[in-house]
Amino acid sequence: MKLRQRILLLVAVASLVLDTVYVFVQHAITSSGALEGDLFHTALVLLAFGGGGWYAYRAGDVEEQRPMQLIGRTMLAGTLYLLLIGIVKLTANPSFTEVNGIVAPASFSSLMATIVLAIGSGVCAIVVFTGLSRLVFVKRRKSTRRNYAFLLTAASGYVLLAFISSPNGFGVTALETVTLIVSVLALIALLLNAFHFSWILMLSRREKLITLLLAFFGFIFFIILSIYAGSGETVSRALQTYHPLLSAFVNIALDFGALSMGIGFVSTLLHLPTAKEFDRKKMEISTLQNMSRLITQVFDFDELMATTTHLALEVSEGHAAWLELINGRSTHRGNGHGNVTDGGGLVGPSLKNITAVEIGQLCGSDGKPLRELMLEAAHPVLVQDFVADLRLDESTRKMKGIGAMVLVPLSSHGEITGLLCVTRKEAFSFDKDAVNVLSAFADMVSVAIENSTLIRESIVKERMEQELLVAQQMQQSLLPQQLPAAPHYDIAARSIPAYEVGGDYYDVLSLDGNRIGFVVGDVSGKGVSAALYMAQVKGIFQSLSRDGGASTRDILVRMNTPLCESMERKSFISLLYAVLDTDAGTLSFSRAGHCPLLHVRAGEARFLQPEGMALGLDAGGRFADSLREESILLEPDDVVVLYTDGVTEARNAKEEEFASERLAETVARAAAHGAQAILDEILQSVHHHSARAEADDDITVLVLHWRGGV
Amino acid sequence: MSEFSVGVRQRDTVSIFELKGYLDAHTAPELEKTFQNHLNESRFNIVVNFSDLSYISSAGLGVLMQFIEDVRQNEGDIKLSNMSPRVYNVFDLLGFPMLYEIFDDEEEAVGKFLNKSDNPS
Known part of the structure; x- marks a missing residue:
């Protein structure tokens, strides 16, 4: 396309050059110098100006041009054309001879001037015609193309007829009626197209003023030009001499210019009084559009607040604005006439052109009555005359810099969630429209803020889930990977974490040659902090239990002090520590606030619950005072079960707990089948009882099956 | 499931918290706030x-x-009353009876406070 255009331009320019040479040659060899009916000359003129016009017309399709630029360019072309005419007249002042109506330049210099004028006219006419054509197509409608086609047809007919009937063309004389009809048709076509000026409405006030000025001068210039070119003046003669086709085309273009400029001037003038209002509406619309875009940009809450006040000022042409959100929405429900309840407050203000101190002053020390005004009303409040409005405190009304004010509520699900306030310096400067626009704006802000809050909440939730995952992984890694086994005993253990509450812990420690330690514990709390306490317990155990001489009681007492120091006040650990002496076949244990130890012998179950309070509750002597140690002398096929309350407190749909009775029965039933079988049986029974996929609490069970045979 | 509420009554200088429902990790913050x-x-x-x-x-x-620590440092106390056996069992297992005074009846607990302030011995 680009290459083709360049070729077109090249052909046009080449034709023009060739034609100029041809015209000079003709002038030299013929005596009159007239070019009437010369077909070669006609062909070259058509190629030069037709090609140039087509090129100019197509070149504009590439980029969309603004109407004002087009008007400006047309005006400029007219001005330059006027200048050219002036210069040619002053310098060369060509003269013409006329024989039988056929015009010809009187001298060589006149010929030169003729050619310069003709080319200038042609270029100007092309610029004007294409520019105005494009203007016709701004904001095109269905009829636009049809009207333009009509214009092209009528204009072509007019140009052709002018050529045929002109003495400098073919000189056919009997065509006056047809020429008249076609001229009228062309005029109608021009008017039809020139009246298409709806784009003026969309211009801003400033642009309208510029357009008005351009159109005014454009109109005057084109009127002058079309009179010049149309009458028997120098220009008209020069064009006739050069070619009647071009002359007619220039006439059409200049008429088009004069009509368009005239109509443009009048239209703009008529639109001018509403221009300011129109500008404001346009601004409102664009701000609302911006705001709807803002709804999607809700990842930064503070930014959202700041942008809101900024846009509120823009949309309302206010002087100052502020936005506040009400904290704890449930306590702040306005109920028509009632008071707003206490508690909560207005938080997270975003201010523009006003300080927090001023707002405080404005609202009084306890935020009344200004906020109350709006919170009670639950609809926008308009204060037209700030100084005189009796709804406001006397001290409030004395504030400087505020003439009028609008308060609009932000609401979500029927509850007021905040307020937006905009002030102006002049009293009575807000109209109903401004209030409506601000209300619509406030609705959008409410949606945006709610979205933002939801996003924040979901991010927090995700973070918490991540934390739980980390805690679970920590918890799992703290559990022993392998359990010791020997011919005279076997051990099985399992801990099943619940979804959220993760505080269970167990460990099996090989102390020295013949002693094994068992720990089952439950850390209060959940998540990472519970897992950290667990790790601490594991560490303390591993260092303290090396002391072979210490009893289980001693070790727990020694543990309590560092745990009390490091743990939060509200946290504690229940724990049972047992030590099996495989040589002696004894199990001694202490219970720090934990579930009792279950001992099953020959189908007989008993729960052993020596005194003892949980770790981390009391840093003084009470822990040691309370703690007792107990011992069992094991017999072959004795079973000992350590567990956490997740087992006995597992509830079914009827809220019945699994309870220690069921645990005892289950263990007694499976006692002969070894530790792993007992463990499996317990877990299955608990699962069967609760019949739920997810347990409420962690479940931990450690089973020791003593085979004996020492 | 996790429905819980705290009702507060005032008797003389004693505040009485009435707990209702399930007190677990989800509902504990409400009691904490009270x-x-x-x-x-x-x-x-x-x-x-x-x-x-x-x-x-x-x-x-x-x-x-x-x-409890803050309360006792300010010469006050948290006393517990009217526990169901099931709830008492939880307290007992952990050794809380060694740390808190637990009463069968609210009246007794309140009385303990009021008697103490009547005769500051």
Whole structure:
């Protein structure tokens, strides 16, 4: 396309050059110098100006041009054309001879001037015609193309007829009626197209003023030009001499210019009084559009607040604005006439052109009555005359810099969630429209803020889930990977974490040659902090239990002090520590606030619950005072079960707990089948009882099956 | 499932918290808030009535532990009353009876506070 255009331009320019040479040659060899009916000359003129016009017309399709630029360019072309005419007249002042109506330049210099004028006219006419054509197509409608086609047809007919009937063309004389009809048709076509000026409405006030000025001068210039070119003046003669086709085309273009400029001037003038209002509406619309875009940009809450006040000022042409959100929405429900309840407050203000101190002053020390005004009303409040409005405190009304004010509520699900306030310096400067626009704006802000809050909440939730995952992984890694086994005993253990509450812990420690330690514990709390306490317990155990001489009681007492120091006040650990002496076949244990130890012998179950309070509750002597140690002398096929309350407190749909009775029965039933079988049986029974996929609490069970045979 | 509420009554200088429903990790913050508000207002004589409490988890017990030190430093106390056997069992297992005074009846607990302030011996 680009290459083709360049070729077109090249052909046009080449034709023009060739034609100029041809015209000079003709002038030299013929005596009159007239070019009437010369077909070669006609062909070259058509190629030069037709090609140039087509090129100019197509070149504009590439980029969309603004109407004002087009008007400006047309005006400029007219001005330059006027200048050219002036210069040619002053310098060369060509003269013409006329024989039988056929015009010809009187001298060589006149010929030169003729050619310069003709080319200038042609270029100007092309610029004007294409520019105005494009203007016709701004904001095109269905009829636009049809009207333009009509214009092209009528204009072509007019140009052709002018050529045929002109003495400098073919000189056919009997065509006056047809020429008249076609001229009228062309005029109608021009008017039809020139009246298409709806784009003026969309211009801003400033642009309208510029357009008005351009159109005014454009109109005057084109009127002058079309009179010049149309009458028997120098220009008209020069064009006739050069070619009647071009002359007619220039006439059409200049008429088009004069009509368009005239109509443009009048239209703009008529639109001018509403221009300011129109500008404001346009601004409102664009701000609302911006705001709807803002709804999607809700990842930064503070930014959202700041942008809101900024846009509120823009949309309302206010002087100052502020936005506040009400904290704890449930306590702040306005109920028509009632008071707003206490508690909560207005938080997270975003201010523009006003300080927090001023707002405080404005609202009084306890935020009344200004906020109350709006919170009670639950609809926008308009204060037209700030100084005189009796709804406001006397001290409030004395504030400087505020003439009028609008308060609009932000609401979500029927509850007021905040307020937006905009002030102006002049009293009575807000109209109903401004209030409506601000209300619509406030609705959008409410949606945006709610979205933002939801996003924040979901991010927090995700973070918490991540934390739980980390805690679970920590918890799992703290559990022993392998359990010791020997011919005279076997051990099985399992801990099943619940979804959220993760505080269970167990460990099996090989102390020295013949002693094994068992720990089952439950850390209060959940998540990472519970897992950290667990790790601490594991560490303390591993260092303290090396002391072979210490009893289980001693070790727990020694543990309590560092745990009390490091743990939060509200946290504690229940724990049972047992030590099996495989040589002696004894199990001694202490219970720090934990579930009792279950001992099953020959189908007989008993729960052993020596005194003892949980770790981390009391840093003084009470822990040691309370703690007792107990011992069992094991017999072959004795079973000992350590567990956490997740087992006995597992509830079914009827809220019945699994309870220690069921645990005892289950263990007694499976006692002969070894530790792993007992463990499996317990877990299955608990699962069967609760019949739920997810347990409420962690479940931990450690089973020791003593085979004996020492 | 996790429905819980705290009702507060005032008897003389004693605040009585009536717990209802399930006190677990999810609902514990509500009890925490009630305690915090009372401590902020320097009300340190507190009786917690458990008569309508169906379940308490370690997180619920943690709330009591969280405030007991502050309360006692201000010459006050947290006394517990009207526990169901099931709830008492949880307290007992952990050794809480060694740390808190637990009464069968709210009346007794309140009386203990009032007698103490009547004869400051």
